[in-house]
Amino acid sequence: MSIQQLETDYLIIGSGAVGMAFADVLLTETDANIIIVDKHHKPGGHWNDAYSFVTLHQPSSFYGVSSRELCGGMIDKIGLNKGLSELASGAEVMAYFDKVMKHTFLPSGRVKYFPMCEYKGDGKFSSLLSDTSYEVKVNKKIIDGTYFKTSVPATHTPNFEIAKGVKFGPLNDLPSLTKPRDGYVIIGGGKTGIDAVLWLLENHIDPDNITWIMPRDAWLIDRKNTQPSRDFFTHTIGAQATQAEAIAEAENIEDLFNRLEKGGVLMRIDPNVRPQMFHVPPLVVKSLSNYAVLKILCVKVA
Ligand SMILES: Cc1cc2nc3c(=O)[nH]c(=O)nc-3n(C[C@H](O)[C@H](O)[C@H](O)COP(=O)(O)OP(=O)(O)OC[C@H]3O[C@@H](n4cnc5c(N)ncnc54)[C@H](O)[C@@H]3O)c2cc1C
Missing domain, CATH: 3.50.50.60 (FAD/NAD(P)-binding domain)
Incomplete structure (x- = not known):
């Protein structure tokens, strides 16, 4: 050596x-x-x-x-x-x-x-x-420079059991599939899970054949409110102003999130489910809510 x-x-x-x-x-x-x-x-x-x-x-x-x-x-x-x-x-x-x-x-x-x-x-x-x-x-x-300990599906081990006979893998494997599957189950409600769902939908998979398992729904930021150019000034700075007003006027946390949603700062995927967490990645939520037919299972993944 x-x-x-x-x-x-x-x-x-x-x-x-x-x-x-x-x-x-x-x-x-x-x-x-x-x-x-x-x-x-x-x-x-x-x-x-x-x-x-x-x-x-x-x-x-x-x-x-x-x-x-x-x-x-x-x-x-x-x-x-x-x-x-x-x-x-x-x-x-x-x-x-x-x-x-x-x-x-x-x-x-x-x-x-x-x-x-x-x-x-x-x-x-x-x-x-x-x-x-x-x-x-x-x-x-x-x-x-490793302080954030960023972890992606390709490099971490799942903390749940995989039943025998199930073809399981990180979403890196999706583009190399060569034969149709009966159905697709996406685990995880973060940006990566959302990307997997959108990729399947963009590739014309019937929403009925996609099951999405997430621990809980999330509040999401509307991406049009995070744009850099002057053309989006009203959205970007407007959202900041709405947020400041909501924080100043809210009577409690529940009320705060109601105000942020009403003001267009935060959005949810399923109008019938109140989110229990907040996710940073900004998203064009209409891209997902267009597919409201998706079966969204909210189960706790241990
Ligand atoms: C899919 C995805 C999309 C994202 N999109 C955005 C976005 O649009 N905007 C945004 O701001 N953020 C985004 N993020 C957040 C992202 O985590 C950060 O932006 C950033 O890339 C993280 O960088 P990092 O340097 O902290 O970590 P990493 O990218 O994980 O880099 C750490 C490096 O340290 C090395 N390392 C670790 N331990 C050792 C060791 N012992 N010896 C030698 N080397 C070691 C690793 O090999 C790795 O290369 C995204 C994250 C993901 C997963």
């Missing part, structure tokens, strides 16, 4: 959005040297493992590092996001972070990047491909 000694001002663990954004600001605003370590082979963090039809859930212009735009501010002309600012696909996000690394970070001469390496703590990391280990003398700080 070989051990290499390195020295740097900042050691950043993780080249996901957080590690990349932090390194970008250091590069722009200081003259510090940086080492970035990641288990993945490319920058972009969890986007390396995402399903092929993933997109951002909010406009691309809100995402990425400060020194480089992710998108040119285009408005989508077709699809469920029609009329709203484009949402970068997972592939676009990956290509973007690759460019930031190759065109900005590495040419600066101040960043050393160690992909396919696992941080072990105490300034030490090891290659996942060879028996080389590294010990780093850090002059300023070690930055934990």
Whole structure:
């Protein structure tokens, strides 16, 4: 086993959005040297493992590092996001972070990047491909870019039992199906579950053949209220004003959510079920409520 000694001002663990954004600001605003370590082979963090039809859930212009735009501010002309600012696909996000690394970070001469390496703590990391280990003398700080512990279905183990004979998998598997199924059961009511349902519907699966299991319904943000351009000023700033008014005037939490719904700030998928939680990813809810025929089972998934 070989051990290499390195020295740097900042050691950043993780080249996901957080590690990349932090390194970008250091590069722009200081003259510090940086080492970035990641288990993945490319920058972009969890986007390396995402399903092929993933997109951002909010406009691309809100995402990425400060020194480089992710998108040119285009408005989508077709699809469920029609009329709203484009949402970068997972592939676009990956290509973007690759460019930031190759065109900005590495040419600066101040960043050393160690992909396919696992941080072990105490300034030490090891290659996942060879028996080389590294010990780093850090002059300023070690930055934990893994703090949010983002977890995606492709990389975590389900916390429920799967009955024998059931074909089970992460939604990454959907595009590689080659023969029709009797039915599809989606587990989970977050952005990923919603994406799976929409993908099936867009691919002309009869709603009667989709069962959606979620622990509880969620309040959702209307994406048109989170748009960056002047054209959406009334929606975006209007929603902020409505929210402030609702908070000031509400008599209790129940009343607050009633006011937010009435003011168009929050929405629900099923008008007959009162949501019990709040979800951040903004959504074009009409895209789902159009399919009200979907059987929505609200069961607790242990
Ligand atoms: C499907 C999906 C869509 C999303 N859409 C949006 C959106 O539109 N807008 C938005 O703002 N947010 C969005 N998010 C939230 C998203 O989690 C964050 O925006 C961001 O990508 C998270 O970045 P991160 O750097 O914190 O984590 P990660 O992307 O998980 O990066 C952490 C990195 O650390 C590495 N790592 C971990 N442990 C070690 C170790 N011991 N040694 C070496 N490396 C290690 C991992 O390999 C990984 O590459 C979305 C999330 C998901 C799952």
